[in-house]
Amino acid sequence: MSVKGVTPIENTLEINWQGDQKSIYHNIWLRDNCHCSECYYPITKQRLLNSATIDINIKPKSVNVKEGKVEIVWDTDHSSTYDVDWLRIHSYNPRLIPLDKKLKDDDDVLKQKLWQVKDIKDDLPQVDYNKIMQSSDETDNEEAIKEWLLQIHKFGFSLINNVPISPTDTEKLCEKLNYIRPTHYGGFWDFTADLSKNDTAYTNFDISNHTDGTYWSNSPGLQLFHLLYHDGKGGTTSLVDSFKCAEILKAKYPESYEIFCKIPVPAHSAGEPKVCIQPDIPQPIFKLDHQGKLIQVRWNQSDRSTMDYWENPEDVIKFYKAIKNWVEIITSPENELWYQMKPGQCLIFDNWRIFHSRSEFTGQRRLCGAYFERDDFISRLKLLTLGREAVLDSI
Ligand SMILES: [Fe+2]
Ligand SMILES: [Zn+2]
Incomplete structure (x- = not known):
């Protein structure tokens, strides 16, 4: 896209684009985003300029457009050059x-x-586990890792076949994906149903559809499981695409959707004697971005704390109705995919989107796995799929 004209108007600069579009930028904003070597460290894309030192009423002395760049000389005699594409993106x-x-x-x-x-x-x-382990983004051999990350992102989960039935190899697979997130359960965990940690996950009870870690301000982005051993019956896992279910809830019960976007839900993890983890700010079940797009579903009935803060007490009934409508959708056979984990096949899923559950089981069961941070995952996903240049241009 090219620039037709540039006009300083009061404390702003108006750029007329080819066609009818125009953009207005504040002078102070432009000055603050100067990318010259005095104001900006290009290698790390970090600001060197102290924004507090800019005059709020700074004005351009001259503005020139040439060869895809807008050049401004400010009334302080500092000169700044902006890439036209960069101006458009921002x-x-x-x-x-x-x-x-x-x-x-x-x-x-x-x-x-x-x-x-x-x-x-x-x-x-x-x-395939072996293809993943042979893949690397340091050599020219990143295809398998990239496909894996894209699959997790697109569908919300992925199965990894032919994994050696050992915690050590499973941990290596986790490290191949990203940093393991340490928590009060440890980093990479390996457990049997022996109540070694005081959480229902460490029992043989039936655990209904949920996301993990609603009691953290930042819930784990991903979770990986490997069932290493099971000599009994039951213990089937179900997977539910809660984003699809939220779409259905919005269409069928719009008031319930609104309530889930609005009501903050406190949660806790208090089974261990030395922890009582609660988020600083209780968050709603549906977390939306600034444009109203759903980006996270936080759903865990077991870990929900006593809800004794209601801005409007009449929301209490609406909230419990919403729970009924929601559970009807997320437990419907149309939405609940039953899957039997088995030794040699790992399951990884997006814990901001995909619910998991586990039916009651008998016998001994040994499971290992790990949590990952969402930001780490998205960073790697974007860099591998879009390329570093495109990602850096957008920041
Ligand atoms: Fe869980
Ligand atoms: Zn500068």
């Missing part, structure tokens, strides 16, 4: 490119595919 008045599409082409590449059981049951997303 145009905020008006926003020309939707925030979630700031990265070139990412709308298609990174689009999530929401599913119901019929869409996915005959073709479960899966990859």
Whole structure:
């Protein structure tokens, strides 16, 4: 896109784009985002300038457009050069490119595919352990890792086949994906149903659909499981695409959807004698971004604390009705995919989107796995799929 004209107006600069569009930028904003070597460290993309030192009423002395750049000499004699593409990507008045599409082409590449059981049951997303372990983004051999990350992001889960039945190899697989998130359960965990940690996960009870870690301000982004051993019956896992279910709830019970976007839900983890973890700010079940797009579902009936803060007490009944409507949808056979974990096959899922559950079981069962941070995952996903240049252009 090229620039037709540039006009300073009071404390702003108006850029007229080829066609009818125009963007207005504040002078102080432009000055603050100067990318010259005095103001900006290009290697790390960090600001060197102290923004407090800029005069609020700073004005350009001259403005020139040439060869895809806008050059401004300020009344302080400092000169700044802006790439036209950069100005367009970051145009905020008006926003020309939707925030979630700031990265070139990412709308298609990174689009999530929401599913119901019929869409996915005959073709479960899966990859091969050996291909993953041989893949690396340091050599020219990153395809398998990239496909794996994309699969996890698109469908919300992935099965990894041919994993050696050992915790050590499972941990190596985790480290191949990203940093393991340490918690009060440890980093990489390996447990049997012996109540070694005081949480229902360490029992043989039936555990209904949920996400993990609603009691943390930042719930784990991903979780990986490997069932190493089971000599009894039961213990089946179900997977539910809660984003698809939220779409259904919104269409069928709009008031319940609104309530889930609004009411903060406190949660806790208090089984261990030395912890009582609670988020600083209780968060709603549906977390939306600034454009109203659903980005996280926090759902865990067991870990929900006493809800004794209600801005409007009449919301109490609406909230419990919403729970009924929601549970009807997330436990419907159309949405609940039953899957039997087995030694040699790992399951990884997006804990901000996919619910998991476990039916009651008998016998001895040994399970290992780990949590990962969402930001680490998204960082690697974007860099591998979109390329470093496109990602850095958008920051
Ligand atoms: Fe869980
Ligand atoms: Zn500068």
